[in-house]
Each structure stands twice: as C-alpha cells, then as structure tokens.
Amino acid sequence: MTFKRMLLEEWFDKYQFDVDYDIGESGVKFLKLGELDLNLNEVELRYTHHLGNPELRTQIASFYEKLGWDNIAVTTGAAESIFSIMASLTSKKDHIIVECPNYPSFWYIPQSLERSMDLFFLDFEERFKPNFQKLEDMIKPNTKLICLTHPNNPTGSIITIEELKQIIDIVEDRNIYLLLDETYRELTFGKVLPPAANLSSNVISVSTMSKVYGLPGIRVGWSASLEKTIIDGILKVREQTTICNSALNEAIALQILRKKDRHLKTIMQRIKENYNIVFDWMEDEDRLSFIPPKGSVTCFPRFNESSERLCRLLVEKYRTFTVPGYCFKMDHFFRLGFGGETEELEKGLEKLSLAIKEM
Template identity: 35%
Template sequence: MKYVRMPIETESPEEYGYGRIRYNLSESSVADQTLAGLNLQIPDLKLLYGEHRGGASLRALIAGDNTGVSVDDVLVTTGAAGALFIIATALLSSYDHLVVVRPNYATNLETPKAIGCRVTCVDLLFEEGFAIDFDKLAAAITPSTKVISVTCPHNPTGVMYSEGELHGLVELARRHGCYLLVDETYRDLSFGRTLPLAASLGSHVISVSSLSKAYGVPGIRLGWIVTKDAHLQQLFLAAKEQVSICGSVIDEWVGEQILARRAAILEPTLAEMRSRLALVTEWIANEACLEWVAPSGGVVCFPRMRVEPAGGTDAFYRRLIDVQGTYVGPGHWFEMSDAYFRLGYGWPTRTELEAGLKGISMALRG
C-alpha cells in the first residue's frame, strides 16, 4: 500500500481550523448531533469484545424491511470509510482493474490507487446532468475488471439514478462478471422515492452506507457492508477481524438507538433539508455567475462558475475565506477543475447558510 493524503482531508475544516471559518459550507452531512439532542444517555455497558459481525439486533435494524436481505447479509464496519477500505483491500490487487465514476468521494478513488489497482475513471459531465453514460461505462470494462464503483445519491453533485438506471447497472455488472459497488451513504436523504437497496438486486452487488451523513453522527464511526454473497461476507469479515476484530460496543449501542427511531429522526430532517434545498435553488436562480445540476438527494451540490471570477479561481477562494469567512470544497478535492465547488447546505445553521451564500456571491465579484 502506498498511501497519499487526500486533498479533501489535508484541506478539511478540521485541518484548516474551525476557528478560521465563520460559514462552513464545505461539510457533506447534516448538522452534528449530541447525545442530549438525541435524548440518549449511555448505560453502564460492559466494554467487551463485541460480535465480530456487529451486534445481531443492530444488523437486523440495518437490514430493515429490505426485500431479500437478512441480518446475515450485513457486516458492521468503522464508518463507510472502513467499509470501502475492507472492500478494496479484500477484492482488488495490482492485477485487477476497477471502473469508477468521477467526480467521486476521494476514498473510492484513492484506496484502490494505493493498492496499485489499475483504475479507469468514467467522467460524469455537467452538460449531461452528471448522468451515467452506459456506453462509456461498458467501453471501460476489460476482462480484468473486478469492480464497477458508483455512488447514489452522488457525492459531490447530489444527483440520483432512476430505478431503471440502477437496474441497468446491476445488469451491466452481471453481464460482465463484475461486482457492482454502490456507495449509498446518502440513501436515506432521497427527496423523492427511495431506491431499492442495491445489494437486494443481486448477489454480485455490494452496498455501503453509514450513519454519518443522514443522521449527523460521524463521531460514532458506524457504517456497514451489505451483500447477499456468503463467500464475500466471510472474506470481508476476515478483513475486518484483521483490521479491528470488532466494533465499539458504545458506537453500536448509539447506532442501535438511532436506527430504532429511524423514521422519527429522518422525517423532520428531510423536511428541513428540502427547505434548505429550496433556499439554495432560489439563490442559484438569481446568481448569474453560477450554474448547477439540481440535486435530488443528499445535502451537497456542485455548482460551476459560468465565467472566471475576478483575479481567477485561486483569488476567489482566497477572498471567500479571508474576506467572507466562507469555506466550500473546491473542485480539486474531486479531481475536477476549481471552477466547480461542493457546497454543503445541511451542516450549517440556516442563518450561517444564508450568510455563506451571500459571501460566495460577493467573492465571485471581487
């Protein structure tokens, strides 16, 4: 493994310093929760080694009422990042080939590269609504392709596939003898109809998700892998046992309480995020310097500058933070031009979001 720190991490608000940011629009989740806000008080838990797969009651809640998926199809991991690491290191080598859509969450690109896996990126184009081009995707597949990797709802654009497109991806992977990896971290933040759990559509499909983004608890580091392939379950379990043995009993307890009240937590969250999206939509409509592909899920969008801002993009980002105190995720976090930026509208307060949007408009003009 040849690790390289990712720009999205080296330039993260945690590294840059929250004290230097007034309006943080770079985050990709809803606002961080507290135990008190969730009405939780951690009991006197025994701090033992937990069940290696994750607690059975927690895995049952994750499996939920998804047709054809059972508790045995779920492996609890250390966040979605841990899930993606397990999948990449278990399935990919320098002899394998990965096809991945881009832009994408950096881990979906960088961990395979660190392994030495050959990676082909299929670029999603603004002009095509960041939609998957199935012809380009199929053309990128080779006899050594092991995994096709996509995200839905998409990070950083917020674009979602239709159910027909999801089934098309499942069939494309099946036809070519590949695994289909679907990062579904934002699935519970879909503004229309929630798509079927991808892993329920075939034993060659692997779903990854976590509680970090939709539930605002990234600090408990709880995610999961879902696959109906029993061999893959054993392989991923072996990888988890060599990395961490099991998860934290505290994290799993908190996660279980949240998922037991999933609907009650999500309903007001989704209502608020729809309202936030309407606010951003109105701002974009009145901001002549920007254009976008409107998102339909998640809490991020990926606007593009129509023309170069005064002094160029570097000057824009300096003005944005130094003068306006506003932070966004520049395009290079996602191997894209800095004419794009990821804007997160779920994490700041509504007042901070409005001030940050105003700051972007002012910084664009010099």
C-alpha cells in the first residue's frame, strides 16, 4: 500500500481556514456545539461498541424500512465507510468502477490499495446524468464494485427511481455490489429516492452527519446493507484502525438524528433561497456555463479559461474560497457551494464576479 496526498484535501488544508467568504464547501453551514441544545453530561467517555452504540445504530436503521440495527456500521465519517468497504470487499484481483467527478477518495483508495479501477465520467454535454449503457459496457468479468454518488458532489446531478432500479438490476445480474453514496439524499429538490440499501442485498448505502447536518467535526458517518458480511468486513478493518467511534460524537449524532425532521426543514428553506441567488447570479456571468443542480448544495460551473487560476486569484486576492476542477479531474470546472449563510454567499459571489472580470 502507498498513500498519496489528495489534491482536494491539500487545497482545503492550504486555503479554507483563512478566508472571509467560503463558497466552496460541500455541506450546510457548520454548526456550533452551543447551538445544538444537547445534554451530554451523562455521556460515559469509554470505548464504545465497535460498530457503534446500539441506540445510534437503531436510530439510523429506522430510516431504512427493511434494516435492523445490525445492518448498520457507524464509522468515522463516510470516509471510513468507503475505505473499509473497498478494503474488505475487494481483493487485488478485483476491479472497481468509480463515478467521476465525485468525492475523490473514491479513486484514491483503490489506488492506495492497489486495486484495478476505471473512472466512469459524467459529461457536461449529458447534463452530468450517468449514461448507464456506458457504465454497463465498462463492467469486466472481475468487476466487484460500482461506486456512484447521487445527488452528486460536485455536480448536483440526481438519478431517478427507474435509473436506480436499472443499476440494481445490473449488479444483481452479475452478483456484484453497488456502493451508493447517499450523503445528499435528503437534499434533493423534488422527490427524494428511497434509501437504496432497502432495495437489494447487493447494495451498500453510505451516508454521514457531515453535509446535511452541518457536523463534519464530529466525524460520524455510516454504512447500511442487508448483506451482513459487508458489515462484518467493516468491523474487521475498524478493529485494526480506529477500534470504535468517539463516545461523545456518537451521543451528539444520536441526539441530532432524533430531531432530524425539524432540523431538515430549516435547512431546506435556506438552501432554496441560496439556490435562487446562485441561479440569478449565474445568468449574468456569460463566461460560465452551468447545469442547474437537482440536489446537494454544490454545483459545478464551467469556466472558459483555467479554473485553477481563477480559484487561486479568488482565494489569494479576494479571500474567497471555491474548489478548482483539477481536484476532481475536470480542469475547466470549479465547485461552488451554496449551503452556507445567505449573506456570505452573496458577498462571495460579488468577489467571484470581480475575479472573473480580472482574468
């Protein structure tokens, strides 16, 4: 195994902590502990159950009609779920297909684990919709796992229930697995898909507290699957890496998930308002082309010059953070996030207009 730094995380680590306006983040506004109205005094700061506190696993399982607590593995963010699934489910002789653009660890992890992998690109010309015929043509005899993310980070593209069933048929026919990253499932601007893990034991749903709930700092995510050997595989990786989650962070996740609906309602109102602001702003920017996102809190406009130079100018001169497309293997694009405070978004877009003019 050899681990390289991830371009996306290098960019974040270098720039995100010292800016005035962050319009590059892929989640909703980060919340503060004091805003959450939690009772944490009785939390015992011990090692927790290795796959997560049973109460938290039960709470998560309640979002998936057919799953019980033992179909859930609570992990250190979705990031640990993705790593453990790839490490435990596949071996060096297996092939993995990864959608791109996507959260980049989906392609870094197979490289680190020395798995063979192909990228399944979403095309701007196809409005970033996955082309399932193209995907099917990429499947090899040794393909074991297909990884998709919808609503997609960074494009905001979604799939329909018919498309989800189509891809499930494909993996079931070959007895292989679909990892569907459903981090943004609840942030779909229209009908929300059912969680895919309910629909087939060849599917693993992955999700997290980081994006929709604004709590990336607690590092709580999960995997859900009807197939218990997947959950056991995650346990084996976990016992040799992090042992268990932080007791405090699990308690925070549990209390927030218990009031999920109230939390989501407030968030959806702000997202809709912010989405309209981005949409109107984009109409005046004739050097950008844009596929309106159908979900998530990000979009991926195309710029008619180097997006890396634009994003660097924006962050270094105008102290405004976005993410250049090279971090997602798509050079002319950049990620714009609209999950934050409305005022910050408006100010950030003003700075972005100035940077575009200056290019």
